[in-house]
Amino acid sequence: MNRTSKTWGFGSVIALAAVFFSLATSVAAQENTTASSKVMGELHFVGATKVEKDSGVWVDGNYVGFLKELKGNKKVLLIPGEHEIAVRQSGYDDYVRKIVVEPGQIQTVSVSLHVSPRATQPEVTSTLKLDIEPGRAAVFLDEKFVGHASEFGGSFHSMLISPGKHHIKVELPGYRTFDTTVDLLPNQKSEVKTELVKGSIEQAGPEIKQQP
Numbered sequence: 001m002n003r004t005s006k007t008w009g010f011g012s013v014i015a016l017a018a019v020f021f022s023l024a025t026s027v028a029a030q031e032n033t034t035a036s037s038k039v040m041g042e043l044h045f046v047g048a049t050k051v052e053k054d055s056g057v058w059v060d061g062n063y064v065g066f067l068k069e070l071k072g073n074k075k076v077l078l079i080p081g082e083h084e085i086a087v088r089q090s091g092y093d094d095y096v097r098k099i100v101v102e103p104g105q106i107q108t109v110s111v112s113l114h115v116s117p118r119a120t121q122p123e124v125t126s127t128l129k130l131d132i133e134p135g136r137a138a139v140f141l142d143e144k145f146v147g148h149a150s151e152f153g154g155s156f157h158s159m160l161i162s163p164g165k166h167h168i169k170v171e172l173p174g175y176r177t178f179d180t181t182v183d184l185l186p187n188q189k190s191e192v193k194t195e196l197v198k199g200s201i202e203q204a205g206p207e208i209k210q211q212p
Helices: 002-039
Strands: 041-047 056-059 062-066 076-078 081-088 095-101 106-111 126-133 138-141 144-148 159-161 164-171 178-184 189-195
Touching (some): 178 189
Antiparallel strands (some): 041 076, 056 081, 138 144
16 A cells, blocks of 8 residues: 555656646746747738728738738737838739838838829720639739739629730748639630648749749
């Protein structure tokens, strides 16, 4: 009986030590997270209209998502220092601004886009609908950013493009690039459907890593 009691006592000590270790690890992790949040600066993006809210955002040449989704668990945290912000939407001039991020501070970036004088609309069009997951992925038509995937899907969303052959590329950091070619007749309706395959950030294409 004594031997058994000693064995259980030793086991209890081990279990208690494991609990203390777990708690210490948890506290250390929380302290590291708190310290990290104090060092990082946060950006809030504000867009006046749907055009700005649905535009794509690049930080230091890397695509981070479309403007209105960059909050909550998708909020933008940056190390202190100078960073370049670029906001893009099809048919509009790029919004480009350099900002200085301060430690632990929240900075608001108010975005206003203006129609590009070079933007043209074809007289004859074809309709292309996209059914792509995740919907936040960036879409490029003939190597030019045109929006995020969810803008061109569902019952009431699609894009009007000129008839003929077009290159479609869909990219999102952490996923493999999807690209395809469509060849549309005048007034033809077509759909591209796919689910991006998860991959490495290193597999991201140049379109979302660095826009010219």
